[in-house]
Amino acid sequence: MQIDNRIRRIAAVGVFAAGLALTGCDRTSGDAPPAQAALPEVAVVTVEPQRVVLSAELPARTAAHLIAEVRPQVGGIIQERLFTEGADVNEGDMLYRIDPALYQAAYDNAVAALSRSEANLPPIQSKVTRFEEAVAAKAISRQAYDEAVAALNQVKADIEYGQAAVQAAQINLGYTRVTAPISGRIGRSSVTVGALVSAHQPVPLAIIQQLDPIYVDASQSSANLLRLKQNMAAGRIKSGGADQARVRLRLEDGTPYPLEGTLKFSEATVDPSTGSFILRMVFPNPDHVLLPGMYVRVVIEEGVVEQAILAPQQGVSRDHKGNPQAMVVDAEGKARQQMITVDRAIGDTWLVTSGLAPGDRVIVEGLQKVRPGSAVKAVPLAAEGGEGPKAQSTSQPAAKS
Structure with a gap:
């Protein structure tokens, strides 16, 4: 009996110890914090102000510098x-x-008539001289003297007429x-x-065209010109000075033309049917690469933005109304939807006029992983050359901003 009681006490102690062990395990596992979910990683581009030369690429046609119809x-x-x-x-x-046979004959006839008139001059001149002395001595009547003077004037007129006839015949012969x-x-x-x-x-018998230099006529929208003037008046764009007169050209296949041209003039009126006006440029064409009537594109430098903000196009989207917007990472590391306004495309970037400030981080990759207000892990985009967006030499106005 004593042995059985001892066995029961040992078993109870073992069960109690096992229970304590299990309780300790449960308490330990319950005190451990849960594992945190990883933040979505996004690639960002930090926008910085930079100097941008604005230019417009316009469709154009070439035209001969001089053209003459041979008639x-x-x-x-x-x-x-x-x-x-x-x-x-x-x-x-x-x-x-x-x-020339007919015109040679007319010329010879005019020369002969002139010679005949000139042959009549000396005797008439002598007669008038004699009559002048005679009328002074009252040897002849005044009427006879006047008739002699009239005859002299007639001969002189015939000579002048003959000279004009010879000149006209000579001109026609030359033609x-x-x-x-x-x-x-x-x-x-x-x-x-x-x-x-x-x-x-x-x-016409033929047409002659002077090809060096050559004109290039481009069509510019009056709306774009008005917007450019407004931006300059507001100080957002500065005049390019001497650079503004520089014009470059691309051939129909996209090949750059090696020589620069100059802006000659612009039309003073706008075509009401197209809402545009003509800009005329002059390009040197020593090798006659450009021929009249060719379709080309001209690149005209309009002005300079000293502190331009360029946003990558892949980081800019449009809302249901077509307004541009960008997703940026704020100082707290959270994604934020930012409405922006853009002026034009410059290469693979947008020229931003409002909505972004220097130092803003624009999300360009991983947009599908985030929502406005969510925390993200921002990683700089590995751009080619290790730099952010750069201004290109050619730009076009934005379709809507």
């Missing part, structure tokens, strides 16, 4: 064509020869040699040897 000034048969179609000609070069009015490249001939031409025909 006959007298009628006749084309005897000879003296140029190669598509070649360069110089001012004064002979292009066509019109049959049988059709020459180039300007230097440039001549196109195809509209007539062949043997064709009859007239002085007032509607179709």
Whole structure:
């Protein structure tokens, strides 16, 4: 009996010890804090002010600097064509020869008539001199003297008329040699040897175009010009000074044209049907790379923003009304939706006019992981070259801001 009681006491102690052990384990596990969830990681770009040269890229067409239609000034048969179609000609070069026979005869006739009038002058002059002495001595009547003077004046008038006739005949004879009015490249001939031409025909014989230098005409929106003037008046954009006159050009395939041009003038009126006006530039064209009628794009420098804020385009979205917005990380490490206004695209960035300040961190990657007000882990974006967004040389106005 004593042995059984001893066994029971040992078993009870063991059960009690086991219970204490289990209770200690439960208390230990209950006191441990729960594991924290990791913060979503986002890539950010810190915006900093920088100097930006604003420029506009506009569609344009090339036009000849000088253009002249070669037309006959007298009628006749084309005897000879003296140029190669598509070649360069110089001012004064002979292009066509019109049959001069008729005009040579008219010139010879005018010269002969002038010679006849000049031959009548000496005897009439002598007669007037004699009559002048005779009328002084009252040897002849005053009427006879007056008739002699009138005859002299008639001969002098005939001589002047003959001289004018000779000059006119000489000019018409010279017109049988059709020459180039300007230097440039001549196109195809509209007539062949043997064709009859007239002085007032509607179709030119050929067209000469001067290609160096060459005009480039671009169309600029009046709304963009107004906005540019408003920004300059508000001090947001400064005039580019000497740089503003510089104009660059891209060919139709996107290839940059190696030579810079200058702005010549702009139209004083706006086309009411298109709401735009024409800007005319002049470009050197020594190799004749540019031909009249080519489609090109010109890049015109408009002004300078000294403290521009550029936001990466991948970090800017639009709300349901089309207003631009960006998600930024504030000082507390929380994501915040920020409404912004943008002026234009510059490369792969937006030029921000309000809503962002220097030092703001714009989220560009991981936007799908965060919501406004949520805590995030901001990591600088590994940009190429290790730098933030940079201004490009070409910019376009934003579609809506």
